[in-house]
Amino acid sequence: MSHQSDSLHKPCGQIKGQGLKTQKPHPRVMELIMRLRQIVNEYILQLESRHQQEELQQEKQQHSQNIRDQEAILVHLMCEVVNLLHSGASSSLELQLPQLSQDSRGDAGGGQQAQSSREPDQLSHQLRDLKTAFISCDLSNRGIDVSALYQSNFQDFIAYQGDKYHEDKNTLGFINLGLSENKLCIDLLTERLSRSDMNYIDDDLLQYPDWRGHAFLREEVARFLTYYCKAPERLDPENVVVLNSCLSVFLTLTMVLCDPGDAFLIPTPFYSGFSLTSDLYSKVELIHVHLQSKITEANTQPFQLTVDKLEKAMVEAKFKRKKVRGLVLTNPNNPLGDIYSQDSLKEYLEFAKRHNLHVIIDEIYMLSVFRASIPFHSVLGMESLPDPNRTHVIWGTSKSFGISGFRFGTLYTHNKEVASAVGTFGFLHSISGITQHKLCRLLQDREWIEKVYLPTNRSRMQEAHRYITNNLKTMKVPFLNCGSGLYIWVNLKEYLDPCTFEEEQLLYRRFLDHKLLLAPGKACKCKEPGWFRLTFTDKPQRLEVAMERFSEVLANVKQDWVEVQLADAMAEIVSSPVHQAASSSSSGYSLENFDPFYF
Known part of the structure; x- marks a missing residue:
């Protein structure tokens, strides 16, 4: 591991219009996930039961219909999760989840408290579109799997393709350091x-x-x-x-x-x-x-x-x-x-x-x-x-x-x-x-490869790798210091609290909100949360902007933690007997005059 004890950089620049903060799971998201789990379990039970009853044709036909009904609900729920989480992560607005109908919500609790920001007619129209796109399109089970795979794997890449960073034409576009491509010798x-x-x-x-x-x-x-x-x-x-x-x-x-x-x-x-x-x-x-x-x-x-x-x-x-x-x-x-x-x-x-x-x-x-x-x-x-x-x-x-x-x-x-x-x-x-x-x-063309391309490519890779790793050392971010490949395996566990794959995904979304794509470790089936693959083989100017965004995200995470700690400290002070006694005295002491930075 390579690691330095230098302090974190302050953000080098502010990307306007980007402000998504890490959020805890929305109650309605948790409700939907619980219902999704229930549907999956029921579906598995249906499959197990089907294998035991294949010899009974009539029961099998009825059973298959039940399975299709379960699949329709399952796909519906999955599509809502994918679309709504994606739309929530792509804006600075708090994620809003539409109300589910009673037949697709089941008995999950808390459903009445979380109201949607959309009007009922807008919500109905959206759900009809979802059904048309994902349930009523006559896909086979395999087709549904492929569609779900596409939705879960390529949405962020598609967003990048439609909004790429350009030095002159689109300085607020996406920079993709999650894709393993070598752009150094174009x-x-x-x-x-x-x-x-x-x-x-x-x-x-x-x-x-x-x-x-x-x-x-x-x-x-x-x-x-x-x-x-x-x-x-x-x-x-x-x-x-x-x-x-x-x-x-x-x-x-x-x-x-x-x-x-x-x-x-x-x-x-x-x-x-x-x-x-x-x-x-x-x-x-x-x-x-x-x-x-x-x-x-x-x-x-x-x-x-x-x-x-x-x-x-x-x-x-x-x-x-x-x-x-x-x-x-x-x-x-x-x-x-x-x-x-x-x-x-x-x-x-x-x-x-x-x-x-x-x-x-x-x-x-x-x-x-x-x-x-x-x-x-x-x-x-x-x-x-x-x-x-x-x-x-x-x-x-x-x-x-x-x-x-x-x-x-x-x-x-x-x-x-x-x-x-x-x-x-x-x-x-x-x-x-x-x-x-x-x-x-x-x-x-072995002469060109040996005398021109490979030496130049190797030199540019070394320079780009040195630039990124020096930035990581300055920010005290550990990484695996190897000498091959187009990427660096970066350890961001320190920025997860708690250190879970859910928090890893939230950090990934923070980078995405700052128009920076990295590859999270979970996509590589890493057992430990907090690792990211960062591609360094890009043009120097793009790498510079990318590292400004990278630094800004990490600084924002630290700042959020400081604000939470200060808020907790203030709440503890307010609830302490000493503060309550002081507040009831006639000394004129007021919490409004309290400066937390001098505490």
Whole structure:
């Protein structure tokens, strides 16, 4: 951990129109959550009962209708929670919750006290819109799940897309330090992608490609990975599959290696996209191997992954009758930024072999190591893999090359059967031929990569990382001080009171209210509340404004606590016998003359 004892900065600037304070849960929100819990429990009971009565067709039909009724109420309630919490967090007004009808409110108490600020006709219109949008649109159960997933995961990103910060045109717009994107070398990439060799079109590029990717790109990817992964022998282009993002590669691997309900072990915290895709497509369970920040005899560094923890997770999974098919790793790690040693990698792979597990290892950040003292070791560079047929590597250009808009991800596996199965998904997840040509030309230009791009990118990453970490040290904010990745894992537990995930979400919303997006630890399935991922690979001017907003939010949290403490102290003084006696005396002493700052 890096930590300094300097005092907090005062806010560098005030963002006008931003004033949302942290609020305790609204009584009506708590009422709605309690009712939502009740509906979920009833729904689960209905499902359990259905399995016991399948042989009775008539009862089953009636039962299915009951389930559909429960689902309608459940979706209705969930949509209200999402929309109302979002609207409440997006303004400086206190969250107002509309009244629920008696049939959707049940017997929850306190419902009559909390009145809505909206007129009854406005409320009815809003509820009708909700039903039309989410219940009466003929979505399947799977469609409802997808819609809920969209609502819960992308609303803030959509708000950012519609209101981006711009140095001249929109200085009060959102700055997104929650998204892992590298914007430091856009100038270099723009120049390189504008050269004449990029502007090439022929018949093949305009037609359907080989679903695994054009042969010319797969050959170049094999050469590229052979060189940068330091592979002991030339990698085979027939083992390469090209799809439209690393997440597409991941989800297709889960599809071809698992059946619905199977599981993968995955250390936490981890990249939130893994959860999203496994839920959205393959229905593969991710069993969390929780790591902790505290340094102990068993943990010589924060969030350390050991084989003992993997073995324990495996035993617990077997006890719960889970069918574990594999292990998912990211190296360099996202969101921690650390790098697995070669010895550790070998231990993880040997553990997987003992249990006949596949290993999916995402190495997308392998060229985003900016501290030379920390070497990166690719599994493709190992002299011998414990189980080569069950080891599958993911890589792409989105992070290190800052071209996430190209939508390129690649798989390298020694298992030709897996490569063939994953390649089939290119029918749905391939990249345009023109983009494949540009990617091939970019990866072929080794001189530009080695002499221009990588040195400049590394230097700019070091400078940006130094700027952010110096600010964090000045504000006495602890962080994990690693030398790779596009982000910093920041510890803001001190600003949570109490230290819970509810308070973490409220702090996240404070940042959002100041038009600053960060990634909260809960999204990465971190077991400990209070951690945030902060991306530092942005332009210097935006980083400066972002850190002003960051500092202002933390200062506001501290100020709120001071005000609460002063109010409590005043209340205690007012209620004390000494004050009551003084107030009843004729001395003329009055609390109105009392200055709390001299107390």
